[in-house]
Amino acid sequence: MPGRTRSASDVRSIANADADNLQSAAARLVALIEQAREQQRRFLLVLTGVPGSGKTLAGLHVVHSAVAPRVERYGDIVYLSGNTPLVVVLREALARDEYLRSRLVKLGQAKTAHYPTSKITAAHDACKRVVKLMSKGRVEPCAVPPLHNIDRWWNPAALDSLRMLRAGIDAETKSNSAEHTLLLIAFCRTLIGLSNVAFNHQSMGFKDDRQMTFSLDCDTGEIFENDVSFVLSGAANNPKGSATVILGLAQSDCECGRYV
Numbered sequence: 001m002p003g004r005t006r007s008a009s010d011v012r013s014i015a016n017a018d019a020d021n022l023q024s025a026a027a028r029l030v031a032l033i034e035q036a037r038e039q040q041r042r043f044l045l046v047l048t049g050v051p052g053s054g055k056t057l058a059g060l061h062v063v064h065s066a067v068a069p070r071v072e073r074y075g076d077i078v079y080l081s082g083n084t085p086l087v088v089v090l091r092e093a094l095a096r097d098e099y100l101r102s103r104l105v106k107l108g109q110a111k112t113a114h115y116p117t118s119k120i121t122a123a124h125d126a127c128k129r130v131v132k133l134m135s136k137g138r139v140e141p142c143a144v145p146p147l148h149n150i151d152r153w154w155n156p157a158a159l160d161s162l163r164m165l166r167a168g169i170d171a172e173t174k175s176n177s178a179e180h181t182l183l184l185i186a187f188c189r190t191l192i193g194l195s196n197v198a199f200n201h202q203s204m205g206f207k208d209d210r211q212m213t214f215s216l217d218c219d220t221g222e223i224f225e226n227d228v229s230f231v232l233s234g235a236a237n238n239p240k241g242s243a244t245v246i247l248g249l250a251q252s253d254c255e256c257g258r259y260v
Contacts, residue, residue, distance in 0.1 A: 022057065023061070029045055029058075029062045030062055056083065060079070107185075109245050110182070112239060112242075112245065113178070113181075114239070119182075122178070123179040123232055126169075126173050126179045127183060127225060128225075130165065130171075130172045130224075131168075131221040131225060133172060134164045134165055135221055137164075139167045139168045140167060141160065141163035141166075142164075142166045142170070154194060154196065155196065158194040161194075161220035162190070162191055162194065162220065165187060165224055166187060169184060185231050186231040190220065190224045193223060
């Protein structure tokens with residue numbers, strides 16, 4: 001079953017491997033791949049070993065090690081495995097990586113875009129409509145995100161208000177419009193601000209019971225309006241020149257990526 005490599009991960013973080021020559025075996029395979037490319041030849045490379053010796057891990061090392069120095073280009077290598085559980089895990093991880101990469105590209109594009117005064121004003125007006133719609137309860141809350149233990153991230157009151165706020169943004173702005181993008185960025189700030197995550201430590205753990213309270217006096221709409229004002233003040237300060245968002249591998253330079 002084919003799958004792409006994880007660009008956001010490093011398989012070297014998998015520490016358990018029984019073979020003591022794992023690194024040298026992977027390096028030798030990469031060298032032969034490079035030799036085949038340079039000589040325009042085809043090699044059939046077979047790596048043997050007893051069960052649990054690290055053959056699968058060596059294959060993942062080879063895929064990543066070949067892409068990083070551009071011996072192979074990203075997307076040229078197809079990883080095949082008959083290990084069904086492994087394939088299921090990798091496919092899920094790859095799907096999440098692909099989604100994350102697409103969101104990071106959109107964020108980069110939003111941060112480098114130019115916003116004329118008309119767009120800033122339109123986003124501000126849309127914010128007022130969203131808050132009004134939310135305060136009067138005239139919008140159906142969006143679905144609860146399929147996040148494991150979501151009640152640890154937001155208590156029910158905060159989650160309900162965020163669901164209504166997210167639905168209001170979709171109802172009052174056109175998808176992929178400048179107003180929609182700017183309000184979503186502000187929404188992310190509100191979402192983080194209302195979460196139970198403690199940002200006062202590098203581990204980013206959860207707040208203790210004394211901190212995990214949602215005051216009835218806490219106005220999500222007001223918080224969102226403040227976040228929108230913050231985002232729009234930054235968006236109004238348009239960057240000089242132009243920028244290009246490049247999607248590439250962190251292990252190598254940007255030239256191996258594709259322009260977006």
